[in-house]
Amino acid sequence: MRDGEIQASRVWKRFRADRQRQLLRDQLDRVRRRLSGGSNAHGWRWALRDVDMAVGPGESIGLIGPNGSGKTTMLRMLAKVMYPYAGRVAVGGRVGALIDVRAGIHPDLTGAENVYLYGSLLGVSRREVARKFDEIVAFGELETAIDRQVKFYSSGMHVRLGFAIAAFTEPDVLLVDEVLAVGDAAFQQKCLDRMRAVLAQGTTVVFVSHDLQAVESICERAIWLRDGVVESDGPVREVLGDYRRTVEQAAEILTPAFGLVRVVKSEIRGPGGDTPVSQQPLEVKLVLESPEPLWASMSIGVSEGPATPIFLLGHEAMLPAGQTELRCSIPFLPLPRGRFYLWFGIIESTRDLVPWHPVGQFEVLGPELTPTPRGILRMAPVQVTPTWEVEQR
Amino acid sequence: MSAASSRVTEPPADILFRLKVRVVPAIREVWQRRELVRTLAERDLRVRYKQAVLGVAWSVLTPLALMVVFTVFFQRVAKVDTGGAQYALFTYLGLLPWTFFSTSVSQGGQSLVVNNQLVNKVYCPREVFPLASMAVAAVDTALATLVLGLLFAVTEFMPKPTTLWVPVLLAVQVAFTFGVTLVLSAVLVFLRDLRHVLPIILQLGLFATPVAYGMDVVTKSLQVPYSILNPLAPVIDGYRRTILLGLAPDWHLLGPAAVAAALWMAVGYVVFKRLEPGFADYA
Numbered sequence: 001m002r003d004g005e006i007q008a009s010r011v012w013k014r015f016r017a018d019r020q021r022q023l024l025r026d027q028l029d030r031v032r033r034r035l036s037g038g039s040n041a042h043g044w045r046w047a048l049r050d051v052d053m054a055v056g057p058g059e060s061i062g063l064i065g066p067n068g069s070g071k072t073t074m075l076r077m078l079a080k081v082m083y084p085y086a087g088r089v090a091v092g093g094r095v096g097a098l099i100d101v102r103a104g105i106h107p108d109l110t111g112a113e114n115v116y117l118y119g120s121l122l123g124v125s126r127r128e129v130a131r132k133f134d135e136i137v138a139f140g141e142l143e144t145a146i147d148r149q150v151k152f153y154s155s156g157m158h159v160r161l162g163f164a165i166a167a168f169t170e171p172d173v174l175l176v177d178e179v180l181a182v183g184d185a186a187f188q189q190k191c192l193d194r195m196r197a198v199l200a201q202g203t204t205v206v207f208v209s210h211d212l213q214a215v216e217s218i219c220e221r222a223i224w225l226r227d228g229v230v231e232s233d234g235p236v237r238e239v240l241g242d243y244r245r246t247v248e249q250a251a252e253i254l255t256p257a258f259g260l261v262r263v264v265k266s267e268i269r270g271p272g273g274d275t276p277v278s279q280q281p282l283e284v285k286l287v288l289e290s291p292e293p294l295w296a297s298m299s300i301g302v303s304e305g306p307a308t309p310i311f312l313l314g315h316e317a318m319l320p321a322g323q324t325e326l327r328c329s330i331p332f333l334p335l336p337r338g339r340f341y342l343w344f345g346i347i348e349s350t351r352d353l354v355p356w357h358p359v360g361q362f363e364v365l366g367p368e369l370t371p372t373p374r375g376i377l378r379m380a381p382v383q384v385t386p387t388w389e390v391e392q393r
Numbered sequence: 394m395s396a397a398s399s400r401v402t403e404p405p406a407d408i409l410f411r412l413k414v415r416v417v418p419a420i421r422e423v424w425q426r427r428e429l430v431r432t433l434a435e436r437d438l439r440v441r442y443k444q445a446v447l448g449v450a451w452s453v454l455t456p457l458a459l460m461v462v463f464t465v466f467f468q469r470v471a472k473v474d475t476g477g478a479q480y481a482l483f484t485y486l487g488l489l490p491w492t493f494f495s496t497s498v499s500q501g502g503q504s505l506v507v508n509n510q511l512v513n514k515v516y517c518p519r520e521v522f523p524l525a526s527m528a529v530a531a532v533d534t535a536l537a538t539l540v541l542g543l544l545f546a547v548t549e550f551m552p553k554p555t556t557l558w559v560p561v562l563l564a565v566q567v568a569f570t571f572g573v574t575l576v577l578s579a580v581l582v583f584l585r586d587l588r589h590v591l592p593i594i595l596q597l598g599l600f601a602t603p604v605a606y607g608m609d610v611v612t613k614s615l616q617v618p619y620s621i622l623n624p625l626a627p628v629i630d631g632y633r634r635t636i637l638l639g640l641a642p643d644w645h646l647l648g649p650a651a652v653a654a655a656l657w658m659a660v661g662y663v664v665f666k667r668l669e670p671g672f673a674d675y676a
Contacts, residue, residue: 012404015674050404076673080516083412083670086404095516103514108440120432121515 003093003172004057004204006078011087013048013073013228047073048228051087057172060205062219062236064212064243070228071208075099075175078206093172096122100177101162107151111142111161114150118165132168139190140164160187167194173204189377192217196375212240213377244304245339259354261296261346262289264323266359268342270333278366278383282333286326286344286359290319296353300328301343302335307356309343310335310380336369336383414666423518433525437500438532452533453540456488463488463605473606478637479548485541486636487604487629490566493534494625495595497570501526502577502591505672513673520665523578527571553639562631562642565651569624572657579668582675603629608646617649624650624657 001007048070055061063071076082077089079097104118115136119129129136137146140160145153150161176195195218199205209215215222215236222239224231232239265287270276284300297316301309313328340363345356372378423430442449463484467473475483504522505512512519545552581587602623603610608630611619620627627650631642 010404010408012408046402049402076514081512081514082673084410086408086410088408088410097514097516099514103510106436106440108443109436113436113439117432117436120426120429121511121517123426123429123517126428126432 001090001092002057004202005092006053006055006090006173006204006206008051008053008074008078008089009087011048011051011053011074011077011089012046012085013070013077013082014044014046014085016043016045046228048084048225051225051228051230053223053230055204055206057092057204058199058202059221060199060219061207062215062222062239063206063208063225064210064215064222064240065225065231066247069225071225072099072177074225075177075206075208078173079175091173094123094170095173095175096166096169096171097175098163098166098177099175101166102158105150105158105162108149110149111137111146111153114161115146115165118162119169122166122169124169129165136164136168139167139194141187156184156187163191167191167198170201171203173206174198175206175208177208178210188214192375192377199374212244213379216240217372217375217377241339259346259352260291261294261319261353263287263344263354263359264289266342266344268360268362270365276333276335276362276364278333278336278364279385280333282330284328284330284342286328287323288319288326288354289323290321290353293321294319294353296346297348298326298346298354299344299356301345301356303341303343303358304338304381307343310340310382333364334382334384335364335366336381337364337366338369338381339363410670412666412670414663416662419518419520419666423520423524426518426521429517430521430524430528433521434528434532437525437529441529449536452536455533456485456492456537457540459488459492460485467605471606474609475607476633476638478633479550482541482544482548482550482637483607483633484605485544486632487602489534489537489541490625490629490632491599491602491604492537493530493566494570494573495598496530496533497523497527497574498577499591499595500529501574502581503588505578505582506585506588519669519672520575523571523574527567527574550637552636555635555639555641558631558635558642562628562635562647565624565647565654566628568658569628569650569654572654572659572661575658575661575665579665579672582672583668602626607633608643616646620646620650621653624654626650 051070051074053061053074063074065071073082075097076099077084078091079095079099080089080091081097081099104121105114106117109117112133115133116126116129120126137143140157140163142157142161142164145157150158153161174195192214195205195207199218205218207215207218219236221234222236222243223233224239224243232242263286265285267285268276269283269285271280276282286300290296295316296319297314300313300315302311303309311334313330315328317326339361341358342360342362343356344354344359346353347356366383369381369383441451445451447454460481464481467484468480473480473483501523504526505519508522511517512522544550577587577591602625608616608626611626627643627646631647634640634642
């Protein structure tokens with residue numbers, strides 16, 4: 001097995017579903033059930049079922065999936081913190097795991113004391129920590145706070161301290177679990193830069209995150225876990241595309257049950273009534289039905305992922321009682337090729353006349369978007385046509 | 394969802410996971426991470442003394458206070474046969490190993506539960522947690538031993554040359570303590586109730602061990618089984634014989650105790666390793 005390689009085959013893992021109930025009564029109940037020949041599967045929940053994962057040295061893998069799909073459990077097994085119920089997990093070389101970086105940090109110790117503590121937890125010798133101490137402190141931007149007890153740190157500082165120590169451990173395999181969630185934008189970018197640098201050194205990275213943009217900017221490959229099973233495994237853009245689509249479809253099933261105004265029909269059309277084309281006009285047609293005349297402040301949004309729009313269009317108008325047709329035209333559609341979703345809502349401060357929800361989806365034809373360099377977060381895909389001039393001076 | 398649940402719902406029996414325990418590599422790994430044991434022990438000491446006004450003095454005050462209590466009560470009430478030694482020294486020599494044992498067991502026993510955040514999220518050989526607790530107890534004992542030196546000076550007592558036997562006694566004491574600590578720390582993860590029972594058991598243990606009294610309280614014919622059940626008894630007896638009385642340890646008792654202590658350590662390690670795969674799931 002080479003350093004930096006991950007081989008997990010047919011991994012199964014289960015947990016007790018009723019963790020709180022450890023009373024004698026329940027234990028006796030369990031024993032009785034087992035003695036009477038019942039299955040012992042009762043009360044267990046499968047977190048992972050038959051998961052395969054093979055990663056070569058230097059690869060960067062994103063693990064995605066909704067909450068409770070088994071991502072963190074998988075990561076913990078790769079980190080050797082947990083053992084599988086069945087199957088085999090093997091990781092070559094030194095493993096560095098950032099699973100809740102705050103775990104190894106003791107609140108009663110100072111930042112400096114914690115640097116040594118967490119460093120040796122991660123398997124770095126004191127001498128090595130001492131050598132990199134200034135670098136670690138600088139990376140975490142903690143120069144002024146390093147001699148203070150950690151219980152007086154803000155939560156952002158807390159995470160920065162943890163990430164800074166872990167980022168300098170130089171493992172063969174780096175496992176990262178949702179550490180970017182806390183910390184301000186500048187620090188997030190710093191973490192991404194650091195991960196990119198680590199990748200450039202040939203380290204294997206497994207990155208768990210709900211932040212799909214971050215996954216896209218770091219990883220070449222993605223594995224989508226759904227209900228403890230691998231749903232798809234492939235190039236990051238494809239897997240993320242599939243994932244977004246399903247999340248979106250799940251959202252669409254939830255047609256709002258409340259809201260005074262109803263969306264009867266929606267239509268999205270490109271030039272000549274055909275499929276929308278990048279950088280061409282687009283027309284959105286909505287038919288609304290209101291029980292009473294209303295002054296409505298409407299919003300239309302277009303999104304790629306769930307709920308967060310790439311752009312928003314707002315308009316205020318009088319809606320008479322009965323059906324109204326609403327037409328909105330865009331002379332120039334700034335989107336690249338891909339699949340997008342149309343969202344609509346009439347939101348007021350006191351009530352939602354129409355809650356923010358997807359009303360349709362559409363395909364856009366046109367050029368593929370310029371790929372982003374690794375480590376750069378693109379918040380949303382926008383198609384911009386530039387003119388470049390490179391001239392010697 | 395439907396695709397997932399329609400698949401096999403149980404793993405086939407032939408791929409069930411079993412942790413392979415290889416003793417030599419496991420011990421080597423702990424040895425490689427000895428720095429971590431030191432750091433964890435240092436953490437516990439720092440945290441303990443940061444909050445306490447009297448600081449390090451507490452390491453010494455606990456056995457010292459018990460010594461005073463025992464001296465006042467036992468010496469007056471029950472005439473204990475110390476073989477001619479000062480009762481204060483006699484009981485203090487019993488209190489040192491006992492305090493080491495009871496702090497190791499109570500702190501080390503809870504070490505995996507208390508450090509569940511780490512057990513859950515950071516990989517390291519799990520033995521480091523009970524070992525670090527024992528290291529803390531060892532520091533306490535070392536400090537309390539300094540006080541013993543002070544007591545020698547005050548009572549103008551010169552330790553006998555047979556004191557050279559102490560390392561042997563110490564080895565038996567540490568092996569037994571380590572074995573018990575390992576078993577308890579592992580079992581406690583799954584049986585949290587023990588946490589409440591443990592102080593009571595230790596309280597009783599103080600009186601089931603010849604700390605306040607001497608080995609001669611036990612009937613001669615029962616001394617061997619007693620030593621096997623409680624290896625600390627002949628160890629304490631040995632300290633008194635070698636340091637205070639100038640005699641060699643009583644091998645008829647210490648021998649079986651040493652075997653028992655070695656067994657505790659071996660069995661403790663096996664139990665610990667057997668239960669290890671579940672630590673993170675329950676912690």
